[in-house]
Amino acid sequence: MSNPFAAVAITKHGVEMARGLVTRFPGTDLYYMSKFARGDEEERGYHLFEGSVKLILPDLFKQYNGLIIIISLGAVVRMIAPILEDKKKDPAVVVVDDRGEHAISVLSGHLGGANELTRQVAAVLGARPVITTASDVQQTIPVDLFGRSFGWVIESFDKATPVSASVVNEERVAVVQETGESNWWTYEKPLPDHIRVYTSAGEAMAASFDAALVVTDRLLTAEEEASLLRNGVLYRPKSLVLGIGCNRGTAAEEIERVILDTLHELKLSPKSVRNAATIDLKKDEQGLLDVCAKYNWRLETFSPEQLNAVPLANPSETVFKYTGAYGVSEPAARLSSGADGWLLEKRKSGNVTISIARIPFTAEVSS
Structure with missing residues (x-):
């Protein structure tokens, strides 16, 4: 239907x-x-x-x-x-x-x-x-919907039920938010005292809590997982932008491999990628389109003039000769994300060049 x-x-x-x-x-x-x-x-x-x-x-x-x-x-x-x-x-x-x-x-x-x-x-x-539903009646955090309106993805539902119980039973709940939208508290009352917001995993692990809601684009260490996810739920915000440059006709498999290998090396989750970005000349690049379609990533493109407006430490005359832009992956990642810098400035691997930027969300936490 x-x-x-x-x-x-x-x-x-x-x-x-x-x-x-x-x-x-x-x-x-x-x-x-x-x-x-x-x-x-x-x-x-x-x-x-x-x-x-x-x-x-x-x-x-x-x-x-x-x-x-x-x-x-x-x-x-x-x-x-x-x-x-x-x-x-x-x-x-x-x-x-x-x-x-x-x-x-x-x-x-x-x-x-x-x-x-x-x-x-x-x-x-x-x-x-x-x-x-208890969380609706009490006007508190709905664990299974937390961040859903922003596109956050829950990594696992394993602990959703006990964590929800901790929230509604007013046990000590740590919200560990390293990135992502911070305006998730929408009720016209202050955040309850039993819910504390921490800006890093380390800060939360130094405190005492009964349950945790962890919002990060990082791959957690074994120690962090043991502490935070013992009774916790992990959320992946859409916080990363991939700047991509590639030679014409590059296979989707190569582009995908470079992206996943790079994210893994930087200990970042693919589930936190919001979109990819590149130059207008690549808007019909089939391999790139196929990868974006596979992961449901939007592809944003920019003109050479837009890309050249972003200052680069190492502009490339060779890239300019073929595209009219002094760089593709670096400026595309910054323009699309709105970031001032990069998590990864630029890396070339075979036919693919990749840059990664993190979207700058407001630093003000929900209250």
């Missing part, structure tokens, strides 16, 4: 409500029992079904990101119980009562987006959103 959501109804009032909802909530397909057909379903793209709604739910679970089910909560719980798999796979499920008074987040509140979907549906229907 092209739409991300599906609304399902099995009663007269539920169908009436659902028909109104889908006209005001874009991206929602509608399913209801054929006995309530009005004759305009084919024209409007509505779906009719016969028999128990339980029979169509397994397919809807696979087809949609979120389900809005206008049926009693108990009935929905019993129907979906046999088809639940995992919170990382199951769609969001929101239940709405037959009078549209309450919209209830039932399944995949955080990772699946049910809590946000509940708020949106409630706003459209004029209903009361019912959300029971």
